[in-house]
Amino acid sequence: MTAQEPAPRGTGGEPAAPAGLPGPAAEIAAGYAFDGPALELGALLWDGGCLPGAPVRIPLPVLNRHGLVAGATGTGKTKTLQLIAEQLSAHGVPVFLADVKGDLSGLSAPGRDGEKVRERAGQVGQDWAPEGFPCEFYGLGGTGPGIPVRATVTDFGPLLLAKVLQLNRTQEQSLGLIFHYADAKGLELVDLKDLRAVVAFLVSGEGKAELKGIGGLSTATAGVILRSITAFEQQGASGFFGEPEFDTADLLRTAPDGRGLVSVLELPAVQDKPQLFSTFLMWLLADLFHDLPEVGDVEKPKLVFFFDEAHLLFADASKAFLESVVRTVRLIRSKGVGIFFVTQTPGDVPAEVLGQLGNRVQHALRAFTPDDAKALKATVRTFPDSPYELDRVLTGLGTGEAVVTVLGESGAPTPVAATRLRAPSSLMAPVDPAALEAAVRGSSLYGRYAEAVDRESAYEKLTAAQEEAERAAERAAAAESAPAPEESGREAGRRREAAREEDPSLVEQVAGSGVFRSLARSVGTQLGREITRSLFGTARRRR
Numbered sequence: 001m002t003a004q005e006p007a008p009r010g011t012g013g014e015p016a017a018p019a020g021l022p023g024p025a026a027e028i029a030a031g032y033a034f035d036g037p038a039l040e041l042g043a044l045l046w047d048g049g050c051l052p053g054a055p056v057r058i059p060l061p062v063l064n065r066h067g068l069v070a071g072a073t074g075t076g077k078t079k080t081l082q083l084i085a086e087q088l089s090a091h092g093v094p095v096f097l098a099d100v101k102g103d104l105s106g107l108s109a110p111g112r113d114g115e116k117v118r119e120r121a122g123q124v125g126q127d128w129a130p131e132g133f134p135c136e137f138y139g140l141g142g143t144g145p146g147i148p149v150r151a152t153v154t155d156f157g158p159l160l161l162a163k164v165l166q167l168n169r170t171q172e173q174s175l176g177l178i179f180h181y182a183d184a185k186g187l188e189l190v191d192l193k194d195l196r197a198v199v200a201f202l203v204s205g206e207g208k209a210e211l212k213g214i215g216g217l218s219t220a221t222a223g224v225i226l227r228s229i230t231a232f233e234q235q236g237a238s239g240f241f242g243e244p245e246f247d248t249a250d251l252l253r254t255a256p257d258g259r260g261l262v263s264v265l266e267l268p269a270v271q272d273k274p275q276l277f278s279t280f281l282m283w284l285l286a287d288l289f290h291d292l293p294e295v296g297d298v299e300k301p302k303l304v305f306f307f308d309e310a311h312l313l314f315a316d317a318s319k320a321f322l323e324s325v326v327r328t329v330r331l332i333r334s335k336g337v338g339i340f341f342v343t344q345t346p347g348d349v350p351a352e353v354l355g356q357l358g359n360r361v362q363h364a365l366r367a368f369t370p371d372d373a374k375a376l377k378a379t380v381r382t383f384p385d386s387p388y389e390l391d392r393v394l395t396g397l398g399t400g401e402a403v404v405t406v407l408g409e410s411g412a413p414t415p416v417a418a419t420r421l422r423a424p425s426s427l428m429a430p431v432d433p434a435a436l437e438a439a440v441r442g443s444s445l446y447g448r449y450a451e452a453v454d455r456e457s458a459y460e461k462l463t464a465a466q467e468e469a470e471r472a473a474e475r476a477a478a479a480e481s482a483p484a485p486e487e488s489g490r491e492a493g494r495r496r497e498a499a500r501e502e503d504p505s506l507v508e509q510v511a512g513s514g515v516f517r518s519l520a521r522s523v524g525t526q527l528g529r530e531i532t533r534s535l536f537g538t539a540r541r542r543r
Contacts, residue, residue, distance in 0.1 A: 021054060025044060028417050029055075031415040034408065034409050035409065037091060039063075039091075040057055043125055058084075059407070062359065063088070064302075065338065065358035068341050068343075068357045068361070069361045069363075070345055071365065076363055078101070079424055081306050085133070090133075091260070093260040095262045095306070096262075096265070096303060096304075097264060098264075098265045099266050100267045100277075100308050102268035103430050105135070105430050106426055106429050107427075110132045111423075111426050111427050112428075113128075113130060120400065120422070121422070128423055134261050136250075136253075136262070136264070136443060139266050140240050141240035143240075143270055145436050147450070148449050149246045151240070152191070154189040158175045158176040160538065162321075163316075181214050187457075187462075192232065195458075196233075196459075197459040202214075202217075206469075243454075244452075252303055278310075282325065285337075288303070289335065294334050302337060306340045306342055309342070310348060314348065314350055314353075333356075345379055361403075362403045363402045364394060364402075383405060383416050384405060397418070402421060403419070404416070
């Protein structure tokens with residue numbers, strides 16, 4: 001039976017169990033006999049054997065109900081991502097995934113036939129054939145291979161940036177005030193030097209009056225933020241922020257043959273910056289959330305987004321940050337986007353998020369330590385009741401095997417099914433670096449994003465205003481030190497007073513020089529964008 005063939009029906013209209021299966025296995029298999037299009041995960045494991053006549057599947061329409069792929073290191077999570085991504089692409093669904101270890105570039109090339117592949121295909125009833133899929137490769141800020149993905153500091157927003165800078169709650173709130181100040185004054189924060197310039201101005205002698213006007217921001221806290229930004233730049237993070245900013249609509253494309261485009265974010269070069277890349281993934285999701293319209297339930301998702309190393313996103317996250325994550329996951333479903341979190345155990349994901357993940361693929365867990373045993377028991381409790389002894393099954397699964405439960409076509413959970421997973425059709429290894437580089441440079445997007453652009457923004461405006469103020473101060477000092485000989489002392493005093501009135505302070509000059517224009521005046525002119533803030537304080541842009 002293929003993914004498109006209707007499942008056999010029982011006399012009462014319910015899915016019929018495949019013939020010849022033992023009772024409990026037949027009941028489980030019947031729960032995966034869907035009428036509509038579905039992704040093929042593998043075959044049911046029962047009583048020590050694999051049953052190729054009992055396929056385990058996920059209905060295509062429920063993939064926007066989110067999911068979790070979990071398991072210990074080396075249990076096959078990456079190959080599961082590859083398997084699901086291939087089939088989504090074949091169904092015309094765009095896919096985004098983060099390639100942390102650098103081995104998912106193989107999605108773009110046909111797989112290699114071999115004894116292990118043929119053995120797995122025979123076990124699960126798979127008609128395996130090698131096939132590559134249309135891929136686009138990206139890299140954060142041009143670090144490593146891939147089309148550069150950048151965000152402006154303004155659009156990244158204070159909540160996400162506070163997490164990257166590892167600020168505490170008070171500092172996070174203060175950073176939000178600084179963003180609000182920059183927005184209100186028409187100071188666009190394109191890159192980190194723009195933000196550093198604004199903060200440096202606010203803690204300077206000239207900017208103290210502006211600092212007081214923000215309210216609730218102390219000089220000491222602003223100084224801590226300034227030092228955090230400087231340290232972050234010294235770690236080589238400057239390239240991740242700037243222009244041209246990545247347009248997340250590019251993740252929603254299909255190839256000319258109708259297959260969904262698989263967008264692969266290559267991350268091996270930034271593995272030492274986990275907070276950065278995990279938070280950047282959240283920015284991509286938040287930006288999609290802002291831009292996509294409501295579509296409700298759809299026949300197939302507009303995009304499925306795999307969030308690898310998900311535990312890094314939630315580690316040391318503030319309450320405001322977590323609330324924004326929860327809201328994004330809850331609401332983005334109605335915009336046709338499905339999110340799969342990828343991590344080691346369900347306990348890595350907050351309960352408020354875990355409760356919204358309808359599709360589960362749980363690979364093997366280890367119980368070598370008391371903490372492992374505790375995590376195992378907690379994982380078992382997250383599954384529906386089942387005829388399996390899940391604690392024993394989860395520790396006994398082999399590589400490429402998993403315990404699965406998904407949402408059926410009616411929206412109800414399917415029975416828990418131990419599953420031997422299919423082999424991916426694409427290459428289960430990285431492609432040659434030369435082939436990857438050729439794919440990047442041959443992309444239609446390369447010319448748009450390859451070169452960074454440093455246009456006038458907050459740093460340049462503040463620098464120009466300061467230079468003008470210094471020149472004005474020099475003129476005033478020169479005039480004051482050379483009074484006309486014929487002037488009386490009283491007349492000279494009046495002249496100096498008039499000069500001081502005509503020569504405003506630095507703050508006044510900055511405010512009057514066009515630097516601190518209101519947001520309303522900046523929209524449609526030099527900045528040409530609308531700045532309103534929503535989830536994570538990210539900016540909503542006109543496109």
